[in-house]
Amino acid sequence: MRRLKIEVCEDQLIHRDVVHQVKDKMLSYDAIFDLSTFFQVFSDETRLRILEALLVSELCVCDIASLLSMSQSSISHQLRTLRELSLVKPRKEGKVVYYSLMDDHIKKILDLGLEHVMEDENEKER
Amino acid sequence: MRRLKIEVCEDQLIHRDVVHQVKDKMLSYDAIFDLSTFFQVFSDETRLRILEALLVSELCVCDIASLLSMSQSSISHQLRTLRELSLVKPRKEGKVVYYSLMDDHIKKILDLGLEHVMEDENEKER
DNA sequence: CCTATATATGAATAATTATTCATATATAGA
DNA sequence: TCTATATATGAATAATTATTCATATATAGG
Numbered sequence: 001m002r003r004l005k006i007e008v009c010e011d012q013l014i015h016r017d018v019v020h021q022v023k024d025k026m027l028s029y030d031a032i033f034d035l036s037t038f039f040q041v042f043s044d045e046t047r048l049r050i051l052e053a054l055l056v057s058e059l060c061v062c063d064i065a066s067l068l069s070m071s072q073s074s075i076s077h078q079l080r081t082l083r084e085l086s087l088v089k090p091r092k093e094g095k096v097v098y099y100s101l102m103d104d105h106i107k108k109i110l111d112l113g114l115e116h117v118m119e120d121e122n123e124k125e126r
Numbered sequence: 127m128r129r130l131k132i133e134v135c136e137d138q139l140i141h142r143d144v145v146h147q148v149k150d151k152m153l154s155y156d157a158i159f160d161l162s163t164f165f166q167v168f169s170d171e172t173r174l175r176i177l178e179a180l181l182v183s184e185l186c187v188c189d190i191a192s193l194l195s196m197s198q199s200s201i202s203h204q205l206r207t208l209r210e211l212s213l214v215k216p217r218k219e220g221k222v223v224y225y226s227l228m229d230d231h232i233k234k235i236l237d238l239g240l241e242h243v244m245e246d247e248n249e250k251e252r
Numbered sequence: 253c254c255t256a257t258a259t260a261t262g263a264a265t266a267a268t269t270a271t272t273c274a275t276a277t278a279t280a281g282a
Numbered sequence: 283t284c285t286a287t288a289t290a291t292g293a294a295t296a297a298t299t300a301t302t303c304a305t306a307t308a309t310a311g312g
Contacts, residue, residue, distance in 0.1 A: 015185070015186065015189050018183050018185065018189065019185070019189050019192060019193050021182070021183065022179050022182045022183055022185065022193060023193060025182050026175065026178060026179065026193075027175075027178060027240075031240070031243065032171050032174050032175055032178075033171060034243040034246070035168070035174055035236070035239050035240060035243055036168070036169050036170060036171045036174055037169075038239050038242060038243050039165050039166075039168035039169045039174075039239055040165075040166075040169035042161070042162070042165035042169075043162050043163075043165045043166035043168075043169045044162060044299090044300075045158050045159060045162045046300075046301090048158050048161055048162055048165075049152065049153075049158055052152060052153060052158075053148050053152065056147070056148045056151050057144050057147065057148055059141070059144065059145070059148065060140055060141065060258080060259090061258070061259060061260090062140050062257095062258065062259085063140055063141050063144065063145050066145060067145050067148060067149060067152075070301090071301075071302070071303095072258080072259070072260095073259090073260085073261085073301075073302070073303080073304095074300075074301055074302075075259095076258095076259060076260055076261075077260085077261080077300075077301075078300080078301095079259095079260095080260075080261080086246060092259095092308095094258090094308095094309060094310065095257065095258045095259075095308070095309050095310065096140065096257095096258065096259085096309095097258075097259060097260095105238075105241070105242050105245075108238055109235075109238055109239070109242070110161070112231075112234060112235055112238060113161050113164050113165055113235070114153075114157070114161060115231070116164060116231050116235070117157065117160040117161055117164050119231075120160070120212060140258090170269090170270075172270075172271090186288080186289090187288070187289060187290090188287095188288065188289085196271090197271075197272070197273095198288080198289070198290095199271075199272070199273080199274095199289090199290085199291085200270075200271055200272075201289095202288095202289060202290055202291075203270075203271075203290085203291080204270085204271095205289095205290095206290075206291080218278095218289095220278095220279060220280065220288090221278070221279050221280065221287065221288045221289075222279095222288065222289085223288075223289060223290095
């Protein structure tokens, strides 16, 4: 996001009516912000792989790091992000912290995304 | 993504069996990459607002710029991104280029995201 | 209490990316 | 053909972010 400087097609829009009609149906800035934040979580390969893994089973930080062949620090940072966005929850058992998914909304989202991606794959083949 | 330097919890994972089991069910790197690329589209507020607007009606570049109070250049760049990822399609009519959504998968994705975001909102209120 | 290990986290860095600016291309109308 | 306008796009810039490195915290076991 950057500084704002409006420059609107020679100061007049072409289809005034339609634009006004659309404007009325738009989400609030807050909703859009939350939505973009939510989707951003799924835009990172590491986070996607973490979520995907947790879809199968609860795992500790160490397990995830090992599974993804990544550093413990990196995984911890990403888990923090996921935690802060209420997508995963920790369960402490001694030194070990186990993470699991907060709800199964996540599976729905991933599946829908995958569905779309697969369609694109098929179209490329034709 | 950065250079890779593995560091795996003192070189041994804690729950070897579970990790192996999870590993078998993981998506390919390609699929994960495509998935992250797909979700990344929805992680930007401007793109979300463009998609949301096109959900209501087909619009030309100029209309979108006006609607979002953003520069024509900025919108064109984002439309290019959306076009390249097959989320919108252009229709040229003289000088004017009208954009519309490629399919209605997009509505499903947005709705699902919104559903999740709204739930979070409600939880905060309690 | 001391050591080893699991996890968390702040700061720095490298990479990515959204917007701006300048400019190019395309088309309609005079 | 000349001009005005709609759109596209390359390069530069500013902001964001994923990972690393160093280190802190917490806990189990001796």
